[in-house]
Amino acid sequence: MEYRKLGNLDVSVIGLGTLRSFDVTEPADLEPRRQIIDNCLAHGINFIDSAAMYGASEKAVGITTEGRRDRFYLATKVRIEGKEAGKRQIAESFANFNTDYIDLLQIHNMIDWQTHLPTLERLKAEGKVGMIGVTAMVNDAYPGVMDVMRSGRIDTVQVPYNVVQREVEAELLPLAHELGIGVMVMEPLKKGRYVKELKGEPDLTPLKGFGVKTWAQALLSWVVSDPRVSITIPATSRPERITENALSGALETMPQELRDFVREETVRLL
Template sequence: MKRIDRAHSIFDTPTPGRRAFLRVAAGAALCMGTDASFATDAAIEPMHKRPIPSTGEALPIVGCGTWRTFDVGDDPARRRELAAVLRVLFAAGGSVIDSSPMYGSSEAVAGALLTEMNARDKAFIATKVWTEGRDEGIAQMRQSMQRLAAPRIDLMQIHNLLDWRTQLATLRDWKAAGRVRYIGVTHYTSSAFPQVEAVLRSERIDFVQINYAANDRDAEARLLPLAAERGVAVIVNQPFGGGSLLASLRGKPLPAFAGDIGCASWAQLLLKFVLGNAAVTCVIPGTGRREYMIDNVHAGMGVYPDAALRRRIAQAVA
């Protein structure tokens, strides 16, 4: 089956063996009916967490994006598969689910699944406002809260900086009123980095979400160091180069050094490349298949590449 999904230096935690990973995978394969079994296996090594700089709250470092993958409407079979994806995420100690009103039915599907699973307290829900105008922004955010069945949103972000000055004023009011816990901005293209940098320099926000991957390293030059300097948490989208990077590596042997940091797949190696940067707080690869989620959460465990090994990973995928 083909896979196309939408730091510090090395930790002291021991790298989990391949046998442990296969036990997690075996448990997850049964997760629709035996969640407790998977939770026990996943607990062999819980997912690492990193602090949100503005508060110190610990956030699991691998989450789940919902662009395209959760836009399934009322399809019952696909919803069951997505429920399995979320069970794997939670059993491995993850929590971050990132969505947007521009992602079709994704917000509504995520909200319905969390309600059906009685799992709202396990999730760190991040979504976005993506419109112009104060009243329009408020209406859209209220609609997102309805769709997500969430009386409070953990992280509200200004999607692609659209009308960001207007929306940021509202987000600050909502944060003060307790409707949202954290606020931030997002973009998914490197061409927008100058604008993102300007916001980071001029405004106090909790999070920034940007694109970053082993073949898309523009963020390393200025944005990631600036976020660290300004005490802003970083969520990374498109860690697989929008899916094209994984596709280009299909059939290519995994480098021998991948085993040194506990990686059994290209997806794990690409995620650990991103997480090897100390400025990154969380990565949100999108997936709609539980076996891919199993693969992804494994990247939240074990050790991470130092600068020299990250250069070798970038060379390996060039």
Template sequence: MQNNLSWTPTRRQLMKAGGLGALPVGTAGAAAAEPDDDLITRTVPGTNERLPAIGLGTFMTFDTFSDRHRVREVVRRHWRAGGRVFDCSPLYGRSEVNLGEVAADLRIGDRMFLAGKIWSTGEHLWDDSHAEASRRRTVERMSLDRPVDLMQCHSLVNVDVIVPLLHAWKKEGRIRHLGVTHHEPAYFPLVESWVERAAPDFVQVHYSIHTRAAEERLIPAAAANGTAVLVNMPLEKARLHQIVAGRPLPGFARELGISTWSQYFLKWVISNPAVTCALPATSNPAHVAENVAAMRGPLPDTATRRRMVQHMETIPGFDRIATMPWYPGKRYTGLVSRAQAAIRERSPWWPS
């Protein structure tokens, strides 16, 4: 089943799907330009499946009750530029609902690569009913009539139960690939142990030009075990852009054809040959073009990657990225923010 369902974006497929040709006549984007041949793709280890090197994350940015038009435009532009990988989770409030509705509206749900997540425990140990209900909701929200492309154990929640369950789902044809995720470097040794002993198809990890710990052991372990690598927080949830605001790119970057800071940061990530796909999130349609541009053109070599890090280390605030609040200057008022505000109002303690 896996071979029959594998998705590889050949030129013919990109010509068919890249222009959103399935959109209703008169819908914006129906006459999109044909994707170029130089789209950077990566092979999923152990398969013939190739994925574009830049995907789309949805944490907070898609969690909205009223601004569905903005979500639609972000998805439309990402797809139009050749992006096919979408990462979502029930943890993200209304993000999964909104992504499913937009995918149905744009008629791309049958062609997108969905990286879903299970964030679930149960009524008791080894109770899989909550996880199964979560999987079914994902299938319903995304209007899928096929197995979920990838289902990941989100942040290792209930991992001892969920990973065997994911293997069962894969065997039963409910999902095509399985994976584990985390975004906190403190958990990387534990994630590495699961990569080495649980045979996941994918691992999703926090990796950026600032947060480079994953390249020391975890990413090499994934490469050694034939595990594809998805990258969360490659832009540090807008914190990298915050510290370079108003600053020009270094001359050596422009010599490589890098014209925006988004390209600078994302090309650094995907130039690691073990990285399969980076998943920047954005709520701004104008930023999508900057992000997807990173998967075209040359990538920096090892010496240039080192030079890129050295340049960032000269910029004030770079050493404090990890202590800065996520999405500085932005505010998201979706389901997650509402629930957080409600508990904060009731609780006498809040983390500083």
């Protein structure tokens, strides 16, 4: 597994997202998630991203990382209007994770960010939060995100970046690189669509020599082969996929001609 700087942390380039996949409460559903966490440890994945708005996900992360909290960096997000409501939601995140320290607290989709930023800055100054970040999903939000990046008040940004959605290449990634702001990539597989919903089998032949054995690995390797990316966080509900996805974090940088091939092959099959 390759490790890169995300702000001041050394994170595995492949992390773990938990949207939908960790929104579970039943013991029978928690067991495979515990195996996902086991497999993360076995393959060097050391970063988990969640959010207050992901149903039971934060709590499931807290339960399945119990006794091994110190082996992971935990990230979550505040998403609510208002100062006091934000503080309450953040307090719940600490309780759900069952921790007194959160490595990264992000403002989800920049919602009410002017209100939450001072709260997060205070928590960081008190040593309860390690880093501050923002997330954004739509192009219209990027100018605002870049203004906050330039203000020097945040350590990380989380944005979509994959073979099809490449808008961040123009300005946001160069700016993050210039300012030394960590970049976390959401939706590397476009919620799984670029693997599960293709209209045919992608041709893996040109990628064999590179070490890629599955299309998910090709897509993940495509993302992390951009050196401006610190980490990507594919989500899964299936423990065996951790082994598959983690391998993409151990490959060399994908040459540009192979990156072009992976993009063209995905577009051809969409």
